[in-house]
Amino acid sequence: MQLSFWTYEGPPHVGAMRVATGMRGLHYVLHAPQGDTYADLLFTMIERNTARPPVTYTTFQARDLGADTADLFKEAARDAYERFRPEALLVGASCTAELLQDDPGGLARAINLPIPVVGVELPAYQKKENWGAAETFYQLVRAFARAPQSPPERASCNILGPTALGFRHRDDVREIVGLLEGMGIRVNVVAPASAAPSDLMRLGDAHFNVVLYPETAGVAAAFLKRQFRQEATKTVPIGVGATREFIAEVAALAGLDASTVAEASRLPWYSRSVDSTYLTGKRVFIFGDATHAVAAARVASRELGFTVVGLGTYSREQARDVREAAAQYGLEALITDDYLEVEAAIEAAACELVLGTQMERNIAKRLGLPCAVISAPVHVQDFPARYSPQMGFEGANVIFDTWVHPLMMGLEEHLLAMFREDREFNDEAKPSHLGSGKLPEQPAAAVLADSESLVEVRGWNAEAEAELKKIPFFVRGKARRNTEKYAAMKGIGTITVETLYDAKAHYAR
Amino acid sequence: MSAALARGCSDAPILRERGQREVFCGLTGIVWLHRKIQDAFFLVVGSRTCAHLLQSAAGVMIFAEPRFATALMEERDLAGLADAHDELDQVVAKLLKRRPDIRMLFLVGSCPSEVIKLDLGRAAQRLDGVYKAAGVRVLSYSGSGIETTFTQGEDACLAALVPQMPRNDAPQLLVVGALAEVVEDQFSRIFAAMGLTNVAFLPPRRASEMPSVGPATKMLLAQPFLADTARALESRGARHIPALFPLGVEGTTAWLTAGAAAMGVAPERIRDALDMPQTRARLALQRCQSELAGRSVFFMPDSQLEIPLARFLHNELGMTLLEVGTPFLHRAHMTPELEALPSGTFLSEGQHVDRQLDRVRAARPDITVCGLGLANPLESEGMTTKWAIELVFTPIQGYDQAADLAELFARPLRRKDKLDFGRPPVAAGA
Numbered sequence: 018m019q020l021s022f023w024t025y026e027g028p029p030h031v032g033a034m035r036v037a038t039g040m041r042g043l044h045y046v047l048h049a050p051q052g053d054t055y056a057d058l059l060f061t062m063i064e065r066n067t068a069r070p071p072v073t074y075t076t077f078q079a080r081d082l083g084a085d086t087a088d089l090f091k092e093a094a095r096d097a098y099e100r101f102r103p104e105a106l107l108v109g110a111s112c113t114a115e116l117l118q119d120d121p122g123g124l125a126r127a128i129n130l131p132i133p134v135v136g137v138e139l140p141a142y143q144k145k146e147n148w149g150a151a152e153t154f155y156q157l158v159r160a161f162a163r164a165p166q167s168p169p170e171r172a173s174c175n176i177l178g179p180t181a182l183g184f185r186h187r188d189d190v191r192e193i194v195g196l197l198e199g200m201g202i203r204v205n206v207v208a209p210a211s212a213a214p215s216d217l218m219r220l221g222d223a224h225f226n227v228v229l230y231p232e233t234a235g236v237a238a239a240f241l242k243r244q245f246r247q248e249a250t251k252t253v254p255i256g257v258g259a260t261r262e263f264i265a266e267v268a269a270l271a272g273l274d275a276s277t278v279a280e281a282s283r284l285p286w287y288s289r290s291v292d293s294t295y296l297t298g299k300r301v302f303i304f305g306d307a308t309h310a311v312a313a314a315r316v317a318s319r320e321l322g323f324t325v326v327g328l329g330t331y332s333r334e335q336a337r338d339v340r341e342a343a344a345q346y347g348l349e350a351l352i353t354d355d356y357l358e359v360e361a362a363i364e365a366a367a368c369e370l371v372l373g374t375q376m377e378r379n380i381a382k383r384l385g386l387p388c389a390v391i392s393a394p395v396h397v398q399d400f401p402a403r404y405s406p407q408m409g410f411e412g413a414n415v416i417f418d419t420w421v422h423p424l425m426m427g428l429e430e431h432l433l434a435m436f437r438e439d440r441e442f443n444d445e446a447k448p449s450h451l452g453s454g455k456l457p458e459q460p461a462a463a464v465l466a467d468s469e470s471l472v473e474v475r476g477w478n479a480e481a482e483a484e485l486k487k488i489p490f491f492v493r494g495k496a497r498r499n500t501e502k503y504a505a506m507k508g509i510g511t512i513t514v515e516t517l518y519d520a521k522a523h524y525a526r
Numbered sequence: 527m528s529a530a531l532a533r534g535c536s537d538a539p540i541l542r543e544r545g546q547r548e549v550f551c552g553l554t555g556i557v558w559l560h561r562k563i564q565d566a567f568f569l570v571v572g573s574r575t576c577a578h579l580l581q582s583a584a585g586v587m588i589f590a591e592p593r594f595a596t597a598l599m600e601e602r603d604l605a606g607l608a609d610a611h612d613e614l615d616q617v618v619a620k621l622l623k624r625r626p627d628i629r630m631l632f633l634v635g636s637c638p639s640e641v642i643k644l645d646l647g648r649a650a651q652r653l654d655g656v657y658k659a660a661g662v663r664v665l666s667y668s669g670s671g672i673e674t675t676f677t678q679g680e681d682a683c684l685a686a687l688v689p690q691m692p693r694n695d696a697p698q699l700l701v702v703g704a705l706a707e708v709v710e711d712q713f714s715r716i717f718a719a720m721g722l723t724n725v726a727f728l729p730p731r732r733a734s735e736m737p738s739v740g741p742a743t744k745m746l747l748a749q750p751f752l753a754d755t756a757r758a759l760e761s762r763g764a765r766h767i768p769a770l771f772p773l774g775v776e777g778t779t780a781w782l783t784a785g786a787a788a789m790g791v792a793p794e795r796i797r798d799a800l801d802m803p804q805t806r807a808r809l810a811l812q813r814c815q816s817e818l819a820g821r822s823v824f825f826m827p828d829s830q831l832e833i834p835l836a837r838f839l840h841n842e843l844g845m846t847l848l849e850v851g852t853p854f855l856h857r858a859h860m861t862p863e864l865e866a867l868p869s870g871t872f873l874s875e876g877q878h879v880d881r882q883l884d885r886v887r888a889a890r891p892d893i894t895v896c897g898l899g900l901a902n903p904l905e906s907e908g909m910t911t912k913w914a915i916e917l918v919f920t921p922i923q924g925y926d927q928a929a930d931l932a933e934l935f936a937r938p939l940r941r942k943d944k945l946d947f948g949r950p951p952v953a954a955g956a
Contacts, residue, residue, distance in 0.1 A: 018598060018600060021596045021597075022592060022594075023577070024578060024596075026574075028573060028575040050671040051549060051672065052553070052579065052637070052671025052675075054547070054549065054899060055578075055582055057900075058582065061899050065902055067906035068906070076546050076671075081672075112574070112637070112638055116641045117641065141573055141574065142573065142601045143600070
């Protein structure tokens, strides 16, 4: 038994729902107790889908357990077929129904529906959402993919991985389809999102596979390689460098010349422009699914000139990739699905920017740190009305804006330093639109109430306090916190100017 | 008024349906109960689905560290129950060490814990013995979807509190059901204005403020879904006061009057105390009356609040009731409400969600009250909806909330009238 206050991933059947909801012409009959229908709201509220997910739940209750839950399942499957007339049925169980051992796959086959039935077994007490999505997609591909009639043309591919409720999948697909078609490559099938079971039958008609999200498509791509000798791309095109590598990889697979591809990203120039000088060495903490976290680390470090001070993931299945990436930055990867551990790591890393999930965004807000979201689990804000991919050249533009805007802009930072003694422009002045005057005195922060082992810091002497005031106000709070933390650590009772600069030197390491 | 009319819907036929139920399970109650009892912690013993449900329904990411969590059962917990109990003990020890501020811990049963027959009652008893000396009470109830539908989780929780209530032989009025504090305080002030001060509320705001119960206790149900709690209180001697539920002016007046009268307050004193707030509430309702009168409403089953809400919308705002669905109909507690409904109201109990959606589409109501999974799909079909869950999470009871309650229905309609995106250009020559 494991104590969990919050979870990055849902149960594996939610992964199956993400696959089914992304697809067309597939209906998922889920053996599940009353209440499990909550998962519908993920799709209708967070993603704002205009239709209910194509899922029928048996919603059994206690009184059904005494009777026959297997019959209930068969009835639900029959009704779902009659009402929705899908091309194929996906069947499975949620955590509770798994314990009943009713065998949804067998039951659904026993009622002899005139359509294919694919059963998926998703061990709910061992696995999680992304694993469930990957397994479901794999089972569907295994069930439907057929060998091609004739060898496919070389410049043709499938795009694998996008699902419903995926982080920017909608826009990534558009961006990558555009990129590939611009190169003269035919996109055969995009799956699971937007594909019908009949489309999965045509997967073999492409020469290779583009794997956008290894978390959901890795297993299926490996199967297709074994089955039809379709190569799969290894580079996930997030960031300018990775997009260039992706283009080279794809061109080699398709037998095309990559040098003709138009590059449309402003990121390299914006990053080289003098305004971005202040980005140099900004300490950034990264946490997310493995694919996005590893990609973010590369972009942060190589393309924006940040220093990666923390890298981690909640995807245990891909932990090895993240550990390898972390080693490149001299870090040990944080592999956990306990957000409290992530919070502690962010605090300890003394970072200036957090790149994470919506949970890290909340953590960053509590800690007063700027943050940008780079990964699922998704939030309604992760489905922006505008086109906003993460992948390809436009994705790199989006990344530049969304990571840099939360930071103080460079020019602004200089202005702030320049005008910090200005009467109207300092931390004690009210914002001008609220009238002039001083802000009320802030109560002194309680000193380190959360770290009992540290000695209590009695305070700052007048000289140190005066020195602190010389530090630009937008970093003054941090300087104060760091100095007090340092003093507590070193057992220094009264903070002097020397303590202030010792602390500065200590945290500058 | 003829006898037939006076009976309203009390003996009207009801459509009983079975099929897919698009409802939350009782675990969802934790979302408001943990805010109500401020030193209580709710530990669900369940699966990742339970944890995911709670965080999805509550949007809990805004909390630093919520006062609820899940003890996630793993493969080895399913294999041996003895081990599961040991594991649970360890999780509880870890949790209470981390949260020394907790005074009451609920072990909350889930579908998987029920199916494997993990006896949380026994576990709670054992852990209560361990932590009582440290000032922590440990209780248990089931919020599982196989046992409870949405608000029934609160019923199960409150019923679990009843044995903890001290005995009291003095006459008192006990208000039962979680209410927002602002509403509770309003009711307290109104009762005090009638000279009634021996009024207690269940659940309490803190574990140490547990109300008492005894043979001279009269209980007034503030929520319509408390069948088990009422039964448990009755077994401790409390007497149920039948009344409308305190939704809308009519319901609030009837509810307060019934409570006060049962406590022997003179009718004129009751009238005097209710006069001012009642007038104010009627005034506040007027704006929405003109917007809602004549509009039609369809209730999908959700919280068991549907019948009292329908009564309010029809009697005070002049809305037409197309169908009033409820997950369960508890006749004993609902009798006054059914009598107050217009006769001929179409009532349904239980759910077959696809068939019910067919009826919604056929009826084309002006507004449909439904769960979050159905609202946007119906909106995309051009229908206007109201999320049912907001009716549970928002303070809607009492006089001063009557207009807020009406506003919850008026706003989606007003918005629909307001939005205008122009028309797509017409092709030349068309």
